[in-house]
Amino acid sequence: MSTAPTTPVSPAPVWDVINGFTSYWALSTALDLGLFDALAKDVDSGTGLDAGQLAAAIGATEPGQVTVLAETLVALDLLSAAEDRFLLTPAAERFLVSTAPASMATLVRYSPGPPAAWPGLAETIRTGAPAPAVTAELAGLYPALVRATGPTQAGVATAVAAELERRGWWPEQPTIVDLGCGSGAWTTALLRSRPNGTAIAVDLPNVLPIAEQAAVDLGLGDRLIGVAGDYLEVPLPVSTADVVILAHVLRAEPAERARQLLARAVELAGANGVVVVVDYPRPDPARPRHDGDEDRNAVCTAARHELLLSLTMLASTAGLGVTVADLHAWAEAAGAELVDSFEPIPRQHVRLIRSRTPEATS
Template identity: 30%
Template sequence: MLPEKKWILDMTDGFRPTAVVGAAAELGLFDLIPDEGITVPELARKANASLRGIQVLADALAALEVLEKKGDRYFVPPKLRPVLSENSPETAIPMLRHRMSMMRGWSQLAWAAKAGFPAPKTSGIRGPDGDLQAFVLAMDVISREVADDVVRQLLPLQFKKMLDVGAGPGTWTFAFLRAIPEARAILFDLPHAVSLARQKAEQAALADRVEFVVGDFYRDELPSGVDFVWVSAIAHQNSREQNRELFRKVYRALEPGGQIAIRDIVMDASRTSPVDGALFAINMLVNTPAGGTYTLDEYREDLMAAGFSEPHLRIRTENMNSVILAHRR
């Protein structure tokens, strides 16, 4: 086989393990397996699923070494239990479920590329509410390991009250409050996200420093009287026109001299680097009407059009943890 042919075929084969592990996460199988292991008939009964389907899925998981198989019993390896247990602080389950939702969109990429907007997409086996919950909690999965470090790189920051726009489960709000003990925060998002953020804030013992505000940044004005606004992983889901409107709302919410910080992927001028950014633009094509990934020059233009001054790249990474800062005059 030509090496080029093998490279192409190997590169495009990655969907299979993703689908196997993701299906088990969507079905909640891992938490149904006790420490002493389980047989397939027992697992199928507990999952309310077919014997044939669970047999094939469990064997595939064992082949991938995600489960261990001993005789007719299946076990979650002890080293994977924290990652595959839904209630563990180290859980990856929400992101695995969210990736299955992403795959449903990605499978229609040819249609979306031809039309220029997403194809109709069905919900997962957990339903639309389950997909939504997985999305919000997945944001915590990918951010909680890096948030404190990114915030440290931004220091010193001087603000008394921050606004976290579209804050999701509050992961970044809490990182800033840990870094700046005298600061307070307003956490702003839709009802389902705010509800989850309240729970997370209680767990983090930070609820007394957070004001929870329900709202939609596409429709509503933002809470005002703040001197720092965090816009994290939002710009990519918008068109540039939508970003300009959001930045104008941020400008109006900020006190004079305040700062906006935008965390997102920042593309180079060719739009081919970083690779994660080029691939994430595909994710926006198949999942949003007009989202994409943007260059630093585009962010500068849009921030200055909204009234901000001195937009500059404070942190550059190859992923979504680049940060752009700008000032309100």
């Protein structure tokens, strides 16, 4: 009897993870060198730069070394190559050039959180909490991090305002409450779309001035009320907000605080307001599989981005990320319901929650 040949097990998944570390540093190094900005200066010609020209533009001495880096970026779909010349891809032009309106160039540096969090992740999982030094480092890093998220969140906020208007949930003189306002991107974007609106922006004392200054810079300072402190504890007007924003805050909190925060947002919105939750939901808890259910492997693969960001939270905060099942349960407990979800920008998940009272559902 002949034995059918077996397919050898590939180490590719292991190499992909190892190379993920290298990929991050390839991108980070290119940003440090100003490589994308150098190519952006030539973008109108459409011809790109060869390795020698690129080396000269970024102040490098060896074109051969620049070639290795640039070709790696081509392999990562962050540059394109035309013979011996390198050009920006559309994604790089939009998100990695430092002066682009939607630039993520600074976010690349800060999104992974404190560097010390990652070598200590095993101990964090053993003990159930990050080391105090990691938590302290995150607190110091947070102002820079929220500034870095601003361009992306401004785009999401503008799209959400348009969606709320389409649904008839965006009055001409709205009252906005932004819990964990960060850079102020949400507050300022919403105020700019409604010249007669007012906003209450809440964040920690070392972060709130960033949002307040952003409003002043845009001529919106007189329409923003800043409130410094813990968003679960500071006094706020109940049932008066037309829109309450929870943008990327629930996933950084332990489950009980996240539940309380959503309940408070529902209370602030009252019967006729809407709570806007923006986050990266990880998969709902596993359950016994039934016919027609999606395989758990496929579920996790599809949620790779969201799971990696949840792990980022775990590495440096008390949060584990948030699931859609959590949002449904917490909303129901608060007398509200998750009424819809959409993705205005790729990988930016928005969920709308409204009170279940007759006034809101009539």
